[in-house]
Amino acid sequence: MLVRSSRSLRISESIVVSVGILFGISSQPLLAESNPAGASTAEANVVKIGALASLTGPSSDDNKEMINGMELFLDQVKHSVHGKKIQLIVEDDESNPPKGKIKFKKLAEQDKVAMVGGIYFSTVVNQIAALADQYKIPTVVAVAGADNLTQRNQHAWVIRSGPSASQRAMPMGDYAAKTLGYKKVITLGPDFLYGYELIGGFQKVFEDSGGKVVQRLWAGLEARDFESIFKEMHKDANALFVSVQGVSTAPFLRQYHLSGLKFPLIGSMNTFDEQNLGAAAEDAEGAISVGPYCSTLDLPATKKFVAAYQAKYHQTPGFYSAAGYTNAMWMYSALNSDKAALTDHDKLMAAAKAVKLPDSPMGPLKLDDHQSVVCNIYVRKLQKVNGTYVNKVIYTYPNVSQFWKWSAADYLKQPPFSRDFPAIK
Numbered sequence: 001m002l003v004r005s006s007r008s009l010r011i012s013e014s015i016v017v018s019v020g021i022l023f024g025i026s027s028q029p030l031l032a033e034s035n036p037a038g039a040s041t042a043e044a045n046v047v048k049i050g051a052l053a054s055l056t057g058p059s060s061d062d063n064k065e066m067i068n069g070m071e072l073f074l075d076q077v078k079h080s081v082h083g084k085k086i087q088l089i090v091e092d093d094e095s096n097p098p099k100g101k102i103k104f105k106k107l108a109e110q111d112k113v114a115m116v117g118g119i120y121f122s123t124v125v126n127q128i129a130a131l132a133d134q135y136k137i138p139t140v141v142a143v144a145g146a147d148n149l150t151q152r153n154q155h156a157w158v159i160r161s162g163p164s165a166s167q168r169a170m171p172m173g174d175y176a177a178k179t180l181g182y183k184k185v186i187t188l189g190p191d192f193l194y195g196y197e198l199i200g201g202f203q204k205v206f207e208d209s210g211g212k213v214v215q216r217l218w219a220g221l222e223a224r225d226f227e228s229i230f231k232e233m234h235k236d237a238n239a240l241f242v243s244v245q246g247v248s249t250a251p252f253l254r255q256y257h258l259s260g261l262k263f264p265l266i267g268s269m270n271t272f273d274e275q276n277l278g279a280a281a282e283d284a285e286g287a288i289s290v291g292p293y294c295s296t297l298d299l300p301a302t303k304k305f306v307a308a309y310q311a312k313y314h315q316t317p318g319f320y321s322a323a324g325y326t327n328a329m330w331m332y333s334a335l336n337s338d339k340a341a342l343t344d345h346d347k348l349m350a351a352a353k354a355v356k357l358p359d360s361p362m363g364p365l366k367l368d369d370h371q372s373v374v375c376n377i378y379v380r381k382l383q384k385v386n387g388t389y390v391n392k393v394i395y396t397y398p399n400v401s402q403f404w405k406w407s408a409a410d411y412l413k414q415p416p417f418s419r420d421f422p423a424i425k
Contacts (some may be wrong), residue, residue, distance in 0.1 A: 006096065014350045016097060047342070048139075049088045049331075050107035051118035052128070057095025058222045059246035062320040063120050066142060068313055069324025070118070074306065077332055089113060093124050100124035101131065108135040114348070115139065117327050120148035122165065122193045125158075132157040138349045142327035143320065147197045148416055149403060150372035159352055160372040161330045161365070162323050163292050164402045165194050166201025166417055169268055171292040171377040171397040173205030176266055179395070180288070181205075182238040184214045186263065188229065189243045193417075198243050198268055200417025205404060207422065216424060220242060224251040230259045237239045242267040250280040254355035257283040269293070272382055273388060275318025281389035287382045292375045293322040293362045294393050305361035316390075322361050330355050330365070363400075 018328045034175045041423075051062040051070065066156065067090055079086060089111050093100035104338040108131065116132065116139045119125045125144040132139040132155060135198065139158045145165030149158060176182045185206060189195035195218065201315045203213045215234050219226065233240070240263040251272055256265070265284065270276065270292025272284055295306050295316050305325060317325075334352040335341065341348040357365040363376040380391035403411040415421050 006031055011288045045084055047084055047086050048111050048113045049115035050102055050104075050111060050116040051088060051090045051163045052093050052103060052107075052116060052120075052124065053118045054120045054124070055090075055091055055092040055096040057122060058248075059095065062143075062246060062270075062276075063118075065318065065320040066118060066120065066324035066327075069309070069317065069321040069326070070328040071307075072309055072312055072321075073325045073328035073332065074409075075312070081332065081335050084342065090118070090272070093121075095121060095124075097121070097123045097127040098313055101127045104128040108137055113137065114345075115331065117331060118142050118324070119144045122149075122197075125149060125155075126193075129153070129155040129158050136288055136345055138352050140327055140331060140352065144199060145194050147402070150368075150370045151412060152416060154370055156220050157349065158371065159330075159367065161327045163373055163375055163377070163400070165179070165197035166204075167372075167400060167402040167404070168291060168377065169198045169202040169241075169243075170205045170337070170404045171379065171400060172266060172268075173202045173207075173211070174209055174397075175288075175290070175379050175395065176202075176239065176241070177206050177209035177211040180239070184212050184237045185241050185266075186215045186217065186233055187213055187241045188217045188219060188243065190248075191220055195243060196408045196419050197417045200240075200422060201404075202241055203422050204417075207425075208352070209417075213422075213424065219248065219252075220418070221246070221248075223248045226252050226255045227259075230261060233261065233263075237263060239264045239266050242271055245276070246268040249276045250278060253277070253280040253283040260292055264288075268320050269380070272391065273318040273320075273325050274316055274382075275320065277382075277389065281382070282384075284382050285384060285389065289380050289382070289391065291319055291380065292377055294378045294391050295322075295359070295382050296392055297363070297378070298393075299359075299361070299363060301359040302361045302363075326357070326360050326362055326365070329357060329360060333357060337348060368401055368403075368408075370402070370408065374399050375400050376400065 055063050093103050119141045119315040120143045122144045147164045150160050168251045187199045188210040189199040256368050264285040267289050272287050272289040333355045337351045339353045365375050368374050377397045378393045381394050383392050
């Protein structure tokens, strides 16, 4: 059962399964053995799992879908693991990094959770990662793409179950240059860390493959007026690589359609996911995007997930739903692998790091040596099928690493992606 109170979601038993492994244990054991004298039998049979989500702010819908995915998985495993029940406590970080830090401390100190999952914004995860190490709480990141989280500033108690920001866009750099044959591209991304890293990943691979980014433009997180940006765009380009999200998606697509600009649209999944398009889908028809998930993947696990999600929520699941579901699936696999991990946080973290998911809705998943996921990245084209707009996979890049095709040592010699790197040449 899920209880929503004070912007918190409390899921009963299902999360014991998923969160147990991934979220890690504090310095105390998790279950009956760790309860202080006098604790009730009911309390002794519950494992508390925390999740951070940005339920207030411009991307609140994405975060609700992430939590929906987690809830669905927990339903499917009957909220139980090794005879124990789970309570999921979802805290709203309000899209505010300092608030995220406060909420993480609450989960650790007051709720005494075994693990923390979810997490949407890179700026939030960068605030709480050190706390995961401090409290020794395994923290599994579902969405937040901050590159350095599993690179230059790696944290021992943080795992990534979804790809990094630049990892999501690197394959499009390759595909745009080698398959689409584009030579010059304009980029438009959100003016904060996620955007810098996403755009940087695309530009690095695109230019290494013979292309050239001729202009980099930026939009605010809640941008709704793109007219001035369109006026700035160079006319000498083959395509526009775009990444906008949340409340910006529909206004961008509508205004671009009306602007008279004719650049083919390519970009990241968060702009062209069916879940985000709504009535703006017709304005994006033909757009080519990349991401670690597509609802039309011809995989048994994807078909099962999509059917179950549609039955429960009456809509087709996009990336954020799949990210939440997979996050919970990862945690369950870790928790279920070793009963001893229920009372030993080091064993729990080790189990989480060892998880491999050969049959997730996203395809096969595993961790690299830096605790970031290695996953397929799909090239998708938005098409109208039987009156409905859907993304169809047109190419698959298998087993994509956060370091693309470089060794970790060679990759990390370059500066981190930023608003100024790579520069326009």
